[in-house]
Amino acid sequence: MKTSFVASFSRTLVTVLLALLVGGLIMQLSGKDAMGAYQVLWNSAVGSPRALANTLLAATPLIFTGLATLIAFKAGIFNVGVEGSLYVGAFAAAWVGFTFVDMPGILLIPLAFFAGGLVGGLWGLIPGYLKARLRVDEIVTTIMLNYVAILFTNYLVTGPFFVPGMANAMSAEVAPQAQLPRLMERSQLNISFLLALVVLALVAFLLRRTALGYEIQTLGTNATFARWMGMPVARTILLVMFLSGLIGGLAGAGQALGVHYRFVGGFSQGLGFDGIVITLLGRNTPGGVLLASLFLGALRSGASTMEMFTQIPRDLIDIVTALLIFFVAVEVTVPKVWKYWRGGSKTQMAASGSER
Amino acid sequence: MPYLEVRAIRKTYPGGVLANDDIHFNVEAGEIHGLVGENGAGKSTLMKILYGMEQPDSGEIWLGGQRAHIAHPQAAIQLGIGMVHQHFQLVPTLTVAENIALGRETRRGLFADRGVMRERVRALSDQFGLHVNPDALASDLSVGLQQRVEILKMLYRNARLLILDEPSAVLTPQEVVSLFEVLRRLVAEGCTAIFITHKLDEIMTLCDRATVLRRGQVVGTVETARVTPAEIARLMVGHELEPPLARKASAAESRDRLIVRDLQTGDARLQNTTVNFSVKSGEILGIAGVEGNGQTGLVEALIGLRPDAKGDILLDGTNLHGLSTRDRRKRGLALIPEDRNREGLSRPMRIWENLASGEYDRSPLNTGGVLRLERMRTAARALMERFDIRAPNEGVAVSTLSGGNAQKVVIARELATPPAVLIASQPTRGLDIGATGFVHEQLLNLREQGCGVLLISADLDELLALSDRIAVLFEGRILRIFPREEATREQIGLAMAGKVESEQAR
Numbered sequence: 001m002k003t004s005f006v007a008s009f010s011r012t013l014v015t016v017l018l019a020l021l022v023g024g025l026i027m028q029l030s031g032k033d034a035m036g037a038y039q040v041l042w043n044s045a046v047g048s049p050r051a052l053a054n055t056l057l058a059a060t061p062l063i064f065t066g067l068a069t070l071i072a073f074k075a076g077i078f079n080v081g082v083e084g085s086l087y088v089g090a091f092a093a094a095w096v097g098f099t100f101v102d103m104p105g106i107l108l109i110p111l112a113f114f115a116g117g118l119v120g121g122l123w124g125l126i127p128g129y130l131k132a133r134l135r136v137d138e139i140v141t142t143i144m145l146n147y148v149a150i151l152f153t154n155y156l157v158t159g160p161f162f163v164p165g166m167a168n169a170m171s172a173e174v175a176p177q178a179q180l181p182r183l184m185e186r187s188q189l190n191i192s193f194l195l196a197l198v199v200l201a202l203v204a205f206l207l208r209r210t211a212l213g214y215e216i217q218t219l220g221t222n223a224t225f226a227r228w229m230g231m232p233v234a235r236t237i238l239l240v241m242f243l244s245g246l247i248g249g250l251a252g253a254g255q256a257l258g259v260h261y262r263f264v265g266g267f268s269q270g271l272g273f274d275g276i277v278i279t280l281l282g283r284n285t286p287g288g289v290l291l292a293s294l295f296l297g298a299l300r301s302g303a304s305t306m307e308m309f310t311q312i313p314r315d316l317i318d319i320v321t322a323l324l325i326f327f328v329a330v331e332v333t334v335p336k337v338w339k340y341w342r343g344g345s346k347t348q349m350a351a352s353g354s355e356r
Numbered sequence: 357m358p359y360l361e362v363r364a365i366r367k368t369y370p371g372g373v374l375a376n377d378d379i380h381f382n383v384e385a386g387e388i389h390g391l392v393g394e395n396g397a398g399k400s401t402l403m404k405i406l407y408g409m410e411q412p413d414s415g416e417i418w419l420g421g422q423r424a425h426i427a428h429p430q431a432a433i434q435l436g437i438g439m440v441h442q443h444f445q446l447v448p449t450l451t452v453a454e455n456i457a458l459g460r461e462t463r464r465g466l467f468a469d470r471g472v473m474r475e476r477v478r479a480l481s482d483q484f485g486l487h488v489n490p491d492a493l494a495s496d497l498s499v500g501l502q503q504r505v506e507i508l509k510m511l512y513r514n515a516r517l518l519i520l521d522e523p524s525a526v527l528t529p530q531e532v533v534s535l536f537e538v539l540r541r542l543v544a545e546g547c548t549a550i551f552i553t554h555k556l557d558e559i560m561t562l563c564d565r566a567t568v569l570r571r572g573q574v575v576g577t578v579e580t581a582r583v584t585p586a587e588i589a590r591l592m593v594g595h596e597l598e599p600p601l602a603r604k605a606s607a608a609e610s611r612d613r614l615i616v617r618d619l620q621t622g623d624a625r626l627q628n629t630t631v632n633f634s635v636k637s638g639e640i641l642g643i644a645g646v647e648g649n650g651q652t653g654l655v656e657a658l659i660g661l662r663p664d665a666k667g668d669i670l671l672d673g674t675n676l677h678g679l680s681t682r683d684r685r686k687r688g689l690a691l692i693p694e695d696r697n698r699e700g701l702s703r704p705m706r707i708w709e710n711l712a713s714g715e716y717d718r719s720p721l722n723t724g725g726v727l728r729l730e731r732m733r734t735a736a737r738a739l740m741e742r743f744d745i746r747a748p749n750e751g752v753a754v755s756t757l758s759g760g761n762a763q764k765v766v767i768a769r770e771l772a773t774p775p776a777v778l779i780a781s782q783p784t785r786g787l788d789i790g791a792t793g794f795v796h797e798q799l800l801n802l803r804e805q806g807c808g809v810l811l812i813s814a815d816l817d818e819l820l821a822l823s824d825r826i827a828v829l830f831e832g833r834i835l836r837i838f839p840r841e842e843a844t845r846e847q848i849g850l851a852m853a854g855k856v857e858s859e860q861a862r
Binding site: 214225227 | 682683684691693698699700702703705709713716717726727729
């Protein structure tokens with residue numbers, strides 16, 4: 001199964017280039033200068049230390065949500081609920097940040113992250129429990145719970161935690177010592193980026209070197225076999241959903257403590273869902289998740305500058321992202337369809353499993 | 357001039373497997389032509405080419421003196437070629453006539469004309485002596501009758517050349533006999549048949565001539581009247597078959613290693629039936645029975661995958677009731693599951709990962725939840741050596757292995773530490789002669805070491821060769837247990853069909 005790293009990397013590169021190419025065509029067709037736009041995009045993504053810092057800043061939540069999705073995918077669980085964990089985690093972290101205002105930062109920041117991760121993990125346990133014990137399909141439950149999380153946190157900041165005088169749905173600001181230290185002046189890049197790298201290393205270690213990782217891999221590649229070997233399948237599902245939610249919660253905590261300094265209703269705009277794109281583009285590996293996050297982060301941080309200097313709206317980046325998803329999906333699907341048509345009939349597909 | 361002539365067919369699968377290499381053979385009109393060979397010899401590929409499911413890279417097919425281009429199964433049917441698959445494809449809720457006419461309905465206006473269809477099925481059934489009731493529901497038919505419906509389906513489509521892919525594999529011995537009668541009648545009525553099998557006695561009884569394949573090549577076409585089974589076997593494997601297995605006397609002391617008492621598997625279809633038997637140390641207890649008579653439920657209940665199962669399972673005196681699968685395995689229960697690719701292996705994972713799947717959770721492969729990968733690989737290399745698993749190295753995915761080597765991975769894992777009791781469910785299914793011999797050897801070794809072996813098999817020859825006692829499972833219960841000396845094919849065959857003399861199960 002192990003395709004070589006070079007092969008899968010170059011295939012990804014082709015996918016990315018195709019997406020950029022078609023995106024460029026769309027710009028040209030709408031009368032814009034595509035080359036110029038990409039040049040501005042490049043410069044404003046990696047052209048200066050500050051641009052680079054902003055790219056890393058944009059990549060940070062994507063690394064988290066990519067890993068959260070990855071760990072579930074590895075176990076064969078399609079967790080679409082990272083977005084929900086991210087919201088409840090962000091709120092929990094912000095709540096700690098604006099509640100325990102007398103605590104020193106060295107304690108407050110870890111406590112806030114802990115709360116964010118814990119609440120995110122517990123949120124993930126709900127569909128996890130339904131799947132493990134009652135065999136309820138996780139795709140449906142996780143999608144639905146996202147809305148619950150988004151609307152519930154929104155209710156919290158417009159109801160019980162409403163701050164008088166605030167026009168928007170947002171909580172009070174967290175204590176200054178809870179605001180994450182920045183890594184660089186004139187950029188919001190903060191220590192949550194470092195935390196993301198640590199989590200990345202931990203996830204890689206977990207998947208490759210631990211008994212739990214082994215169970216995850218077995219469950220993801222052949223769940224029936226896992227049961228027949230007597231692996232604790234239900235426990236693995238629960239743990240995976242907890243960890244996936246926990247990492248999603250950390251993503252939210254990082255955004256709340258490091259970017260917004262408060263909980264803002266509806267702030268994520270799909271960071272949790274981006275995790276799916278990241279994992280697919282990253283070929284289901286931790287290293288791939290990092291590269292894909294950096295790439296998408298660069299596109300996004302470059303996009304706002306591009307919008308300022310050219311006539312091209314940042315929506316273009318959404319188009320390129322959509323094209324990426326499209327081409328990744330095509331790459332996964334086309335060989336199968338191709339084989340199907342060349343076979344000329346359904347019977348071949350049906351019989352292809354039997355003896356040659 | 358032969359009815360069917362295959363000339364220089366060659367087929368390479370993606371990945372470089374040369375499945376058919378310059379195949380020549382011909383079939384005369386009105387002949388039953390055997391096609392034999394080990395698994396992987398290229399029989400199925402050749403049949404798929406004849407039935408239009410695969411396209412050859414080169415070569416020609418001539419039918420009735422004309423070059424035939426068979427692009428898809430519909431084209432094959434139009435040319436009068438019909439295929440009876442090993443796995444039946446009947447709609448259980450439709451009648452026999454409806455199943456047969458499906459897709460070829462005679463219409464009257466917008467509606468299917470059931471009367472016409474039924475009459476045609478009845479006429480065909482009478483003409484060929486198939487004795488099938490057109491109005492019976494498919495779900496009510498025995499396996500043997502379902503097979504006849506599949507044959508009728510092809511006759512209904514005017515097939516003159518029938519290809520039967522291992523048709524006897526799912527039948528009781530008695531059903532095989534009547535299948536042969538049906539085939540002889542078909543030929544007498546002007547059909548021609550190609551009969552795929554790897555059972556030599558069937559070739560000798562049924563076929564006029566047989567073509568032997570080995571490693572994708574034709575190694576010879578023989579007239580069955582002029583050769584002995586041993587000669588065909590030699591052609592198939594390229595060397596003389598090994599002599600029958602030597603069964604040494606097992607350990608003298610014989611205590612019960614596994615006792616199954618009033619076991620209810622929780623199968624909705626087989627309610628109110630209980631299973632009772634015991635396996636002694638140094639004993640192989642064979643379980644015979646037509647598939648679908650409770651074998652699956654029995655294995656799943658024993659290994660702990662049926663939470664609803666009731667009754668006692670005593671392993672060396674410990675009751676396993678209520679224990680998890682993992683706990684049962686830890687207490688010395690080992691299992692070679694029926695479907696190795698689904699239940700016995702994770703094919704995308706590497707050999708060493710699969711080999712470790714029984715012991716990854718404890719020392720020495722695991723310290724505090726962290727895996728000792730180097731130890732896992734070393735242990736895997738040792739097992740590959742000990743069980744003769746042929747692969748480039750321990751790091752290749754199991755999906756790249758042949759069926760025999762994949763099964764050896766399962767066996768190596770299950771027998772790495774000698775179990776108290778081994779449940780072997782269809783352990784040689786789909787394996788070639790060499791790998792089958794290896795599996796048999798392993799089972800006999802275990803027996804000599806004093807393990808208890810429960811061997812569930814659809815292959816009567818295998819059961820007769822290995823078992824100390826043979827129990828027959830019918831509709832969820834043990835109908836009778838034959839001691840080795842009293843077990844004959846005929847008696848077991850009758851019991852498999854539910855027919856047993858007044859004597860009660862022991």
